[in-house]
Amino acid sequence: MTKNWWKLLASGLVIYSIIGGLLFEVPHLPILHESIRNVYFHVPMWFTMIFLYLISVIYSIKYLRSGNESYDFWAVEAINTGIVFGFLGVLTGMIWANFTWGDPWPNDPKLNGAAISTLMYLAYGVLRNSLDEDQKRARISAIYNVFAFPVMIVLLFILPRLTDSLHPGNGGNPGFGGYDLDSHMRVVFYPACIGWILIGIWITTLRYRIRLIENNKLHTLTRN
Amino acid sequence: MNILKQVKILIQKEIILEWRSKYAFNSILLYVVSTIFVCYLAFKQISPITWNTLFWIIMLFASINAIVKSFVQESRGRQLYYYVIATPEAVILSKIIYNILLLLVLTVLALVFYVLVFKNPLGDPLLYFVSVFLGSLSFASVFTMISGIASKANNSGALMSILSFPVIIPLLMVLIKLSKNAMDGLDRSVSYNEIGILIAINVVVITISILLFPYLWRD
DSSP, rough: OOHHHHHHHHHHHHHHHHHHHSSSSOOOOOTTGGGGGGGGEEEEEEHHHHHHHHHHHHHHHHHHHHHHHHHHHHHHEEEEEEEEHHHHHHHHHHHHHHHHTTTSSOOHHHHHHHHHHHHHHHHHHHHHHHHHHHHHHHHHHHHHHHHHHHHHHHHIIIHHHHHHOOSSSSSOOOOOOOOOOOHHHHHHHHHHHHHHHHHHHHHHHHHHHHHHHHHHHHHHHHHH | HHHHHHHHHHHHHHHHHHHHOOOHHHOOOHHHHHHHHHHHHHHOOHHHHHHHHHHHHHHHHHHHHHHHHHHSSOOHHHHHHHHHHHHHHHHHHHHHHHHHHHHHHHHHHHHHHHHSSSOOOOHHHHHHHHHHHHHHHHHHHHHHHHHHHHHHHHSHHHHHHHHHHHHHHHHHHHHHHHHHHHHHTTOGGHHHHHHHHHHHHHHHHHHHHHHHHHHHHHO
C-alpha cells in the first residue's frame, strides 16, 4: 500500500479533473466558449507524451552506458505508451479544432510537428522489428532514440514559435498562462496534468512488467 | 596519432577510393540530372514556389541515395581494420565531412543544371548559395549517422528513408523557407533566424553523432 499511493493519487486526480473539468466555472471567451474545457483533456495528453519520451531517452542513455537489458524494456515501453498518448492528443485536438477552427486538420505547424514526431517513433518500432538479435536490437534502437529526440524538441517547441500558429504561445501569441488560464482553470488544469502523467507512468510500469514476464518465459522455454 | 590527423587521412582515403572508381558520384549525378529532366518534361513551366520546393525534394532523394552507401559498401573486415587503426570519432567525423563535400559538389552541379532547364530569376544568388551549402551540411550530418544505424539492420534501403524522413523534415522546412527568402530577394536580415537555427541543429546533430557512434560501431 505504501508503494502504491501514487496510483491512488493518479486515479483521484484524473477523476477530479473529469468532474471538475465538466462542472466548474470557466471563463467565457469568444470562439472557444465551453469548448475551453478541452484544455483539461487535450493538453495533458501532450505533456504526458513528452514526459514519457523523455523517460525513454533517459533509459536509452542508461542502456548504452550499462548494457542492462531491463533499461531497454523501460525505453521501449515508455515509447509505446507515449505513442498512445500522442494519438489521444491528436484525437482530442481534432475534435476541438473542428469546433473552434472549423477544420479537423488545419495547416498548423504544431499539428504537423506532432504528426511527424509520431512518425519518428513509429519508425523506431519498425527499426526494432527489423533487427533480430536481442542485444543488437536494444543497442541500435537506443542510438536512434537518442539521436531523434533533440530533433523532436526542435520540431515541437522551436519551429512553431517562428511561424504563425493557431495555438496559443506561438507566432507571437501569448501562452495559455498569459491571458485565459485564470485561477478557476488552474485548480483543475495542474492536477489534471499531474494525474495524467502519473497514469502514463503507471501504464508504462504495467507494460514493463508484462514484457519482463514474457521475456522470462521465453528464456525458460529456450533453456528446456 | 591525434584525431585531426586520423580524420584527414580517412577523408583522403574516401576521396581516393571515390576517384578510382568514380562509380558512386557519377551514378548519383546521373540520377539527379535524369530526375530534373523528367520533372522538366512533366512540368514544362512551374511557379517560383514550386520551383524552389521541387529543387529541395529532388535533392532530398538524391542525397539519401548518395549517402545510403557510405557504410554498406565497406566489408566487415575492412571496417574492423579501421577500428584497429583509428578511433570511432575520427571515422564518423571523416564520413560526415566527406559526405558534406560530396553533397556540396553534387548540389551545386544539380543547381546549375536545374537553373539551365527551368529558368527562374534568383533574387539573391549569394544567399541562395548559402542555403545550398547549409542544405548539403544538414543532409550530410543527418543522413550519415542514420545510414550507419540502417546499415546494421537487414533491409537498409527502405529503413534508411523511414528513419531519416522524420528527422530531416524540420531541417527541410527551414531550408525551404530560407531559400525562398533568397529567391524572392528579401533583405538578408529577415533570414538570420533561419540560418541560426540550421547551424544550431547541425552542431547538435554532429555532436550527438560523435557521442553515439562509438556505441554503434562495435559489433
